[in-house]
Amino acid sequence: DGLYELSGEWPDRVIRPYARVWEHILGNHSPDSKVDGKTRCPADWSDKKIKRAIMQTVIDPDKTREYDANRQKCDRIVEDQIIRVWLQKTRATHGRYTIWTAYPITGQERGKLWATMQTRSSRQVP
Numbered sequence: 001d002g003l004y005e006l007s008g009e010w011p012d013r014v015i016r017p018y019a020r021v022w023e024h025i026l027g028n029h030s031p032d033s034k035v036d037g038k039t040r041c042p043a044d045w046s047d048k049k050i051k052r053a054i055m056q057t058v059i060d061p062d063k064t065r066e067y068d069a070n071r072q073k074c075d076r077i078v079e080d081q082i083i084r085v086w087l088q089k090t091r092a093t094h095g096r097y098t099i100w101t102a103y104p105i106t107g108q109e110r111g112k113l114w115a116t117m118q119t120r121s122s123r124q125v126p
Contacts, residue, residue, distance in 0.1 A: 006052070008059045014087060014097045021099050022051065029103045039106045042081065053078040054102040057085045062117040072097065075105070077117050082110055 010016060028035050030050060031043045041050050053076075061074035070089040075082055082105040087097035105113060 006056055006059055010055070010059060012096075014058055014099070015093060017051075017054075017099045022047075025054065025099075025102050026050065028101075039103050041104055042079075053081070053083050054085055054099070057083045057102070058087070058099065061085075063113070071100075075113060075117060077114075081105075082113055082117065 026047055027033060028038045029040055030047065031040050031045060033040055041053075045053075056078065057074050057076035061076050063075040064072060066072045072087040074085045074087065077083075083102060084105050085102040086100040088100040089095060089097055
């Protein structure tokens with residue numbers, strides 16, 4: 001399946017994902033997920049590739065939006081997908097974010113974001 005390197009250091013402001021975070025994301029959004037109503041990663045993406053895409057989105061997002069002091073979303077184009085990562089602070093994280101969930105964007109929202117993000121993404125490491 002290959003080695004997937006990241007383009008930068010993991011940010012101190014975000015706690016590295018625990019096993020249960022990966023279980024949630026892969027259980028809901030991997031290509032072979034059976035959960036109805038969830039977006040899925042491409043059929044040829046392995047679990048390692050999905051994890052790398054999510055981690056790269058946290059390290060170097062193409063677009064970031066803060067909703068309030070405790071919630072933030074990061075989007076990044078990875079190959080021909082837009083990956084969204086939701087970050088959340090809770091009392092237990094002592095001011096640091098955790099990955100709440102992550103998934104590929106589809107449909108109308110993907111179309112709107114694609115053009116605005118593609119210019120920046122084309123200059124980045126895939």
